Amino acid sequence: QVQLVESGGGVVQPGRSLRVSCAASGFTFSSHGIHWVRQAPGKGLEWVAFISYDGSLKYYADSVKGRITTSRDSAKNTVFLQMSSLRAEDSALYYCAKDDGFDWSRGYLDYWGRGTLVSVSS
C-alpha cells in the first residue's frame, strides 16, 4: 500500500536551517510528483512546494521562495525539503503528499503522510 513517512522535524532557532525527509513506498516513485503542505497549529492547509516525478520541475509558494528547496533521491525513494533562514511563522506540521498524476503533474494530492512537526523558537 502507498506509504509516505516524514521525518526530521524538530525545534530549531530562528535563522537556522533544517532538512526534513519524506520516504515513499508502495507506488512507482519515479512516476509521481510530491507536494509539501504545511499546517500551523489550529490553522488550515498551506501548499509549500512541489517536485515533479523526474525532478525537472520545482515550484514554491511565495512565502518560502528563496528559503526552501526540494529535491528527490530516486535510489532511496525519498524527497527532501531543505529549509533555511527559518522564521517563527514557518512553525507547522509539514506533510508530504503524492500527486495523483502519472508521469505528469496534475495537482491533486491522493496520499498523504502523517507529517513532521517543525517548531521555530529561540
Next chain:
Amino acid sequence: EVVLTQSPATLSLSPGERATLSCRASQSVSSYLAWYQQKPGQAPRLLIFDASNRATGIPARFSGSGSGTDFTLTISSLEPEDFAVYYCQQRSNWPPLTFGGGTKVEI
C-alpha cells in the same frame, strides 16, 4: 493567485442529516477542484477531484458539484465518522495550489 472562500466556517448538524458545504473561487477554476476531509490528529484525505469525481474508496454519500467559481460538497446523510474539517483545493492555475480555509462539520 486563486483565493478559495469556504462557507460556512462551522456547520452544526446531527447524524443522518444532510450537509451542504460551499467553496467559492476568486476566478474561474473550471472543474479543477478537489475536496479533502481531515479528522483531528490525521492527515487530509482526498474525497472528490475534478469537482464531482469520488476518489477511490469514498462512499457514495459524498458528492461534489459545480464549475467555474461556485462549488458544493454534499454529504447526503451524515455518519458519525463524517464529523471533521473539509477543505477545497484548486489546481486550475498553479503554482500555487491553493486551499480554502475549511469548514468544520460538528455534531
